[in-house]
Amino acid sequence: xxxxxxxxxxxxxxxxxxxxxxxxxxxxxxxxxxxxxxxxxxxxxxxxxxxxxxxxxxxxxxxxxxxxxxxxxxxxxxxxxxxxxxxxxxxxxxxxxxxxxxxxxxxxxxxxxxxxxxxxxxxxxxxxxxxxxxxxxxxxxxxxxxxxxxxxxxxxxxxxxxxxxxxxxxxxxxxxxxxxxxxxxxxxxxxxxxxxxxxxxxxxxxxxxxxxxxxxxxxxxxxxxxxxxxxxxxxxxxxxxxxxxxxxxxxxxxxxxxxxxxxxxxxxxxxxxxxxxxxxxxxxxxxxxxxxxxxxxxxxxxxxxxxxxxxxxxxxxx
Amino acid sequence: xxxxxxxxxxxxxxxxxxxxxxxxxxxxxxxxxxxxxxxxxxxxxxxxxxxxxxxxxxxxxxxxxxxxxxxxxxxxxxxxxxxxxxxxxxxxxxx
Amino acid sequence: xxxxxxxxxxxxxxxxxxxxxxxxxxxxxxxxxxxxxxxxxxxxxxxxxxxxxxxxxxxxxxxxxxxxxxxxxxxxxxxxxxxxxxxxxxxxxxxxxxxxxxxxxxxxxxxxxxxxxxxxxxxxxxxxxxxxxxxxxxxxxxxxxxxxxxxxxxxxxxxxxxxxxxxxxxxxxxxxxxxxxxxxxxxxxxxxxxxxxxxxxxxxxxxxxxxxxxxxxxxxxxxxxxxxxxxxxxxxxxxxxxxxxxxxxxxxxxx
Numbered sequence: 239x240x241x242x243x244x245x246x247x248x249x250x251x252x253x254x255x256x257x258x259x260x261x262x263x264x265x266x267x268x269x270x271x272x273x274x275x276x277x278x279x280x281x282x283x284x285x286x287x288x289x290x291x292x293x294x295x296x297x298x299x300x301x302x303x304x305x306x307x308x309x310x311x312x313x314x315x316x317x318x319x320x321x322x323x324x325x326x327x328x329x330x331x332x333x334x335x336x337x338x339x340x341x342x343x344x345x346x347x348x349x350x351x352x353x354x355x356x357x358x359x360x361x362x363x364x365x366x367x368x369x370x371x372x373x374x375x376x377x378x379x380x381x382x383x384x385x386x387x388x389x390x391x392x393x394x395x396x397x398x399x400x401x402x403x404x405x406x407x408x409x410x411x412x413x414x415x416x417x418x419x420x421x422x423x424x425x426x427x428x429x430x431x432x433x434x435x436x437x438x439x440x441x442x443x444x445x446x447x448x449x450x451x452x453x454x455x456x457x458x459x460x461x462x463x464x465x466x467x468x469x470x471x472x473x474x475x476x477x478x479x480x481x482x483x484x485x486x487x488x489x490x491x492x493x494x495x496x497x498x499x500x501x502x503x504x505x506x507x508x509x510x511x512x513x514x515x516x517x518x519x520x521x522x523x524x525x526x527x528x529x530x531x532x533x534x535x536x537x538x539x540x541x542x543x544x545x546x547x548x549x550x551x552x553x554x555x556x
Numbered sequence: 557x558x559x560x561x562x563x564x565x566x567x568x569x570x571x572x573x574x575x576x577x578x579x580x581x582x583x584x585x586x587x588x589x590x591x592x593x594x595x596x597x598x599x600x601x602x603x604x605x606x607x608x609x610x611x612x613x614x615x616x617x618x619x620x621x622x623x624x625x626x627x628x629x630x631x632x633x634x635x636x637x638x639x640x641x642x643x644x645x646x647x648x649x650x651x
Numbered sequence: 652x653x654x655x656x657x658x659x660x661x662x663x664x665x666x667x668x669x670x671x672x673x674x675x676x677x678x679x680x681x682x683x684x685x686x687x688x689x690x691x692x693x694x695x696x697x698x699x700x701x702x703x704x705x706x707x708x709x710x711x712x713x714x715x716x717x718x719x720x721x722x723x724x725x726x727x728x729x730x731x732x733x734x735x736x737x738x739x740x741x742x743x744x745x746x747x748x749x750x751x752x753x754x755x756x757x758x759x760x761x762x763x764x765x766x767x768x769x770x771x772x773x774x775x776x777x778x779x780x781x782x783x784x785x786x787x788x789x790x791x792x793x794x795x796x797x798x799x800x801x802x803x804x805x806x807x808x809x810x811x812x813x814x815x816x817x818x819x820x821x822x823x824x825x826x827x828x829x830x831x832x833x834x835x836x837x838x839x840x841x842x843x844x845x846x847x848x849x850x851x852x853x854x855x856x857x858x859x860x861x862x863x864x865x866x867x868x869x870x871x872x873x874x875x876x877x878x879x880x881x882x883x884x885x886x887x888x889x890x891x892x893x894x895x896x897x898x899x900x901x902x903x904x905x906x
Contacts (some may be wrong), residue, residue, distance in 0.1 A: 264617055265619075265620060265621055266619060266621050283830065288684075288689065290684065291684040292684055293694070295683060295684045297897075298680050298681075298683065299680065299681065299893045299894060300893055300894065301895050301897075302728075302897040302898040302901075302904075302906040303724045303728075303898070303906045304673075304703060304706065304707050304710070304723050304724055304727055305707070306906055307680075307703055308700060308703045308707070311683065311696060311699055311700055311703065312601075312696070312700055313684060314683055314684070314696070315692070315693055315697070315700070316695030317599070318683070318684075318689055318692040318693045318696065319598055319601065319693055321689055321692065322581075322598055322689050323581050325689070326581045326582040327581075329564065329582065334564075335584065335689075336560045337559065338558075350822030360839065360906070361896050368616070370614075392581070395580070397582075398601070406878055409861070410906070413905060413906055417904055417905060417906075418901065418903075418904055420901060420904075421901065421904055447565060483722060503585070513613070530684065530685045530686070530687075532689060532750075533685070533687070533747070534686065534687025534688060534691075534748065535687075536806065536808050536809055536812070537687035537748045537802070537809070538560050538561060538562070538687055538688065539803055539805070539806050539808070540802050540805025540806050540808070541562065541586045541801055541811070542561040543805045543806045543809070544586070544800070544801040544802075544804055544805040545586050545587065547804060547805075556737050560688050562688070583690055584688065584689075584690060586801070590797065591799070593793070593794060593797075594690040594693075594694065596790075597690070597693050597697050598690060598692040598693050598694075601693075601697070604877070618890065
């Protein structure tokens, strides 16, 4: 039984390790709240990858060329892979994947609200790759330096693989922007609908973010929501210009003093409305996930039964 | 509802001939055979490997942090096991 | 057969193989985000990608032979259900997981023999495509075989579903082994494969798996045919409607 003095010493050593930029590894002692916070963040990240397969999956059977179909398929498959890497990282903290998925399906765990927006046109597939993956990558690059080892290593692997996701999305946008009048219109429309939700992906302003301060202290998060968002806004301006599309934010202005773009305010009412169940696809995404899970129940049962039978037979032989 | 009852496996991949197998992550599978196949599908989509090991996570025995002082500190005072301990004259120092 | 005839025959043949690959690839891709657990989403994605890749190789070769400006997408997106020449078994809806894995077992065994033969084709391009594809198919077969073993010899429900899938699919397997005049002509020329010759080994290998999976070989009391003549089930029209919808809605566009 550990005394509270022991606990304090362990906690001091833990925080020291973090200050020294050493990674925390699965078997290390860690405060219960750190563990809980990590499980929340990593599983939310994993769920986002998995639910994120759906909006683009909506166009998998309709991709307008075979090359695009192959690219989209491999991208969506990567998202399943990234979900897997992240569930792996979360499992090292002692929570089995089945529990994490049960929490998602019970509505106790969240996923990124961006995936509650519908994909209506092929342009949306381009905009998701370019803007949604683009925003995710900005966040994930920062998380490569997160304090928990398995999460950081997962991020390194994911960032390496995701670099193609954003590029393929932007390539779709280039083809549309340089295509027919209808295609250009499609590109502009998708940009208009996905730009602001992509900015919302970085979360509320730092002053209103519930988990930010402690996550920064523990170096789970390495940069603040607003800093990361600014990075994304800055990098996106020339990309929009290159496409010859109109920027959806009429307030976008270069600020020489800050060396950043000033921008209009995000509609936070929309952000909270969608998070709280008023997006076009909140219910649909969850129903899809639960249906697939339920339809797979007999398969999972069969595996277990088969393993038992075969184990029994192996023993008989021996 | 039926939860997944698969087992957890750790995956190690040799990326090129001549290199060590390196831990890359984990996955769920029924048995070793299936774990190998899923490791191929999940962890080598970009030709990352030429050889895969899988091992049941529960079969791994890991050192504990509480033991780390007695496990690892005793090596700290044996610098003579390192090449850099030996200062040789410059003409032969590339030994 | 003169050179031009032979070219036209090879073109038609490559299109058939492209259609087979595309239609099945499309079906398997429907599993991504719908599989029983995450590892399977990824594994099914790999199999689907193999088939889409194969379709592009076959259509690419067809485009080369046609030499009239058409490309792989023209073949995939601008032909009607009556013009598609895939075997019927490929176009059937994905069904449950047992249906998908039993179909895979049936066609993976078929393609193992088929591609091995095609790899020896006197047509260098077809031989090269087959040599690449057979590696993929050997892996697909390993998967489908193990799945049929697990599901056949799993729970009562999984056994029932798997046997039903086999019974429902059986009537579509016969046409795989009934080469038409074009296929026989190309087989005789050393370019194509005489699929009738593949049947004994296919059936032997299949029976071995089914036996181990505690499943029974269905009776040969029904057969549906017509894929190679464009006489399709109602499923193909819907599959193509989806597949081609965007491409056809914006004629002449590049993507």
